[in-house]
Amino acid sequence: MKVKLHVWRQKDKSTPGHLVDYDVDGIEPDMSFLEMLDILNESLILKGEDPVAFEYDCREGICGCCSLTVNGIPHGHQKGTTICQLFMRKFSDGEDITIEPFRAKSFPVIRDLIVDRSAFDRIIQAGGFITVGTGMAQDANSILIPKKIADLAMDAAQCIGCGACVAACPNSSAMLFLSAKSSQLNLLPQGKPEKLKRARAMIAQMEKEGFGSCSNHYECEAVCPKEISVQFIAKFNRDYLAASIKEGA
Amino acid sequence: MFKYLNHLVISKFVMAFSGAYLLLFITGHLIGNLQLFMGREPFNAYANFLQSIGEVLWAERIVLIIAAILHIITSIYLKLHNYKLRGEKYAVRKYVKAGLNSRTMIWTGLMILAFVIFHLLHFTFGVIDSKNYNYQELYTKNAYAISFAGDIEQANQQSMSMEALNPEPIVYERHDVYKMVIMDFRNPWVSLFYMIAVALLGVHISHSLQSAFQTLGISGPRFTRFIRPASIVYGFFIGGGFLIIPLSVLLGLIGGNI
Numbered sequence: 001m002k003v004k005l006h007v008w009r010q011k012d013k014s015t016p017g018h019l020v021d022y023d024v025d026g027i028e029p030d031m032s033f034l035e036m037l038d039i040l041n042e043s044l045i046l047k048g049e050d051p052v053a054f055e056y057d058c059r060e061g062i063c064g065c066c067s068l069t070v071n072g073i074p075h076g077h078q079k080g081t082t083i084c085q086l087f088m089r090k091f092s093d094g095e096d097i098t099i100e101p102f103r104a105k106s107f108p109v110i111r112d113l114i115v116d117r118s119a120f121d122r123i124i125q126a127g128g129f130i131t132v133g134t135g136m137a138q139d140a141n142s143i144l145i146p147k148k149i150a151d152l153a154m155d156a157a158q159c160i161g162c163g164a165c166v167a168a169c170p171n172s173s174a175m176l177f178l179s180a181k182s183s184q185l186n187l188l189p190q191g192k193p194e195k196l197k198r199a200r201a202m203i204a205q206m207e208k209e210g211f212g213s214c215s216n217h218y219e220c221e222a223v224c225p226k227e228i229s230v231q232f233i234a235k236f237n238r239d240y241l242a243a244s245i246k247e248g249a
Numbered sequence: 250m251f252k253y254l255n256h257l258v259i260s261k262f263v264m265a266f267s268g269a270y271l272l273l274f275i276t277g278h279l280i281g282n283l284q285l286f287m288g289r290e291p292f293n294a295y296a297n298f299l300q301s302i303g304e305v306l307w308a309e310r311i312v313l314i315i316a317a318i319l320h321i322i323t324s325i326y327l328k329l330h331n332y333k334l335r336g337e338k339y340a341v342r343k344y345v346k347a348g349l350n351s352r353t354m355i356w357t358g359l360m361i362l363a364f365v366i367f368h369l370l371h372f373t374f375g376v377i378d379s380k381n382y383n384y385q386e387l388y389t390k391n392a393y394a395i396s397f398a399g400d401i402e403q404a405n406q407q408s409m410s411m412e413a414l415n416p417e418p419i420v421y422e423r424h425d426v427y428k429m430v431i432m433d434f435r436n437p438w439v440s441l442f443y444m445i446a447v448a449l450l451g452v453h454i455s456h457s458l459q460s461a462f463q464t465l466g467i468s469g470p471r472f473t474r475f476i477r478p479a480s481i482v483y484g485f486f487i488g489g490g491f492l493i494i495p496l497s498v499l500l501g502l503i504g505g506n507i
């Protein structure tokens with residue numbers, strides 16, 4: 001297989017970037033998208049050029065490191081898939097492929113296709129945890145949780161924090177991330193007591209980091225590699241609204 | 250008062266509550282206006298009835314004005330704020346779920362605003378086209394008085410002197426809203442402008458209804474599957490409902506007797 005790439009190259013945070021064209025040949029249809037980029041980089045290194053910087057870790061769709069916008073869609077066109085799990089057989093021979101970093105003011109480009117997503121870490125530090133004294137884990141069945149609730153919490157917990165939701169959102173909103181990260185705790189008895197405090201802290205940090213508000217475009221849900229539902233945003237809003245009315249904003 | 254604008258999620262609640270009130274209003278307004286199809290008498294009677302409940306009407310108007318102001322200020326603020334937070338523009342951008350309706354909310358909204366200003370000057374204050382605004386219609390609450398209709402003074406004097414038992418005036422005068430609407434919509438430019446505006450309103454609403462529910466947290470797997478298409482149908486009905494009024498006048502389907 002052969003593809004024509006248009007890749008975003010940018011030296012560092014402060015230097016403006018631009019798209020550069022590369023032809024890549026000798027691709028096996030069963031290679032992953034990142035392996036295709038490896039081939040490009042090998043050829044660039046052989047030519048003595050700078051390889052394209054892109055981020056990855058697990059390459060199996062669970063760590064949330066890979067963060068490419070491919071042909072205008074974060075993580076590419078295959079639904080519910082990280083870009084590391086998208087295979088070249090899903091593209092046609094000779095296809096034009098544009099690769100850009102995740103775009104948002106709060107995700108500044110560090111180099112080429114790598115963006116700084118530490119804003120997400122700071123949101124988690126602000127409230128995405130439960131305050132418990134560490135010690136022995138308690139007996140597994142001492143707190144009973146209905147299956148439906150456990151499943152829902154599990155759905156929320158699938159979020160790998162990759163940031164595709166922000167990259168896809170016309171407002172650069174992080175509400176899907178926020179709602180998933182708080183729902184996975186709020187739904188369970190251990191997370192409930194700090195529900196409102198958590199919401200306030202995470203929202204405040206989100207605003208400080210420069211993420212926008214949600215306009216219900218649902219673009220986040222459409223590109224989320226874990227297909228996390230915007231119903232978590234609705235639930236988050238409902239809880240926050242009820243708490244604000246009861247306890248004052 | 251506008252301190253809430255610093256809080257993105259609270260701002261969205263303000264958008265949803267004010268928008269929901271606007272939705273209620275616009276639905277009532279459409280139902281009222283469709284009475285135009287029932288003819289001159291019922292329509293003018295309805296318009297007259299609205300005027301007669303003065304305080305209630307004003308209370309409703311005040312809430313409406315507050316909702317509209319909150320809705321407009323918050324939306325403009327949020328849009329400008331979000332706009333600043335975008336990163337560099339994508340060279341290639343493909344939307345998967347976001348429709349044209351959701352991405353153009355601010356533009357359809359601003360055009361609705363421009364239209365509403367024109368509409369108020371036109372039909373409520375009668376500044377534009379005041380010739381058509383000033384029609385009066387004589388009407389009666391009593392079929393017997395119809396023979397006098399034509400001269401309100403004479404009719405009422407006659408009836409009061411003749412009918413000692415009935416000292417009430419029997420012929421009244423009221424604003425001929427029906428004639429005003431018909432005459433105005435016979436102007437194809439006015440009609441065209443109204444039709445474009447209400448079509449945009451329909452587009453705005455096709456995203457709005459489900460959006461308000463989502464923002465206020467009314468959601469669930471089954472409800473979502475219902476409300477998203479329902480929102481589009483609703484926008485279609487509201488837009489279409491308003492649109493057939495000028496269209497029918499232009500086509501001569503109503504108002505032929507004027």
Ligand code: HEM
Pocket residue numbers: 214215216261264265266267268269271272275320321324325327328354355357358359361362453454456457458460461462464465
């Ligand atoms: C009768 C007229 C109108 C109705 C019925 C209406 C209704 C609504 C509703 C129900 C929403 C959903 C709120 C939410 O997302 O939770 C909405 C959103 C919106 N409206 Fe309106 N609206 C009207 C007029 C306007 C006007 C005049 C503007 C002008 C600036 C405007 C701008 C917007 C914007 C920008 C949004 C999206 C806000 C966001 O999600 O970020 N609307 N509208």
Ligand code: FES
Pocket residue numbers: 055056057058059060061062063064065066082083084085
């Ligand atoms: S590299 Fe870990 S999810 Fe893609």
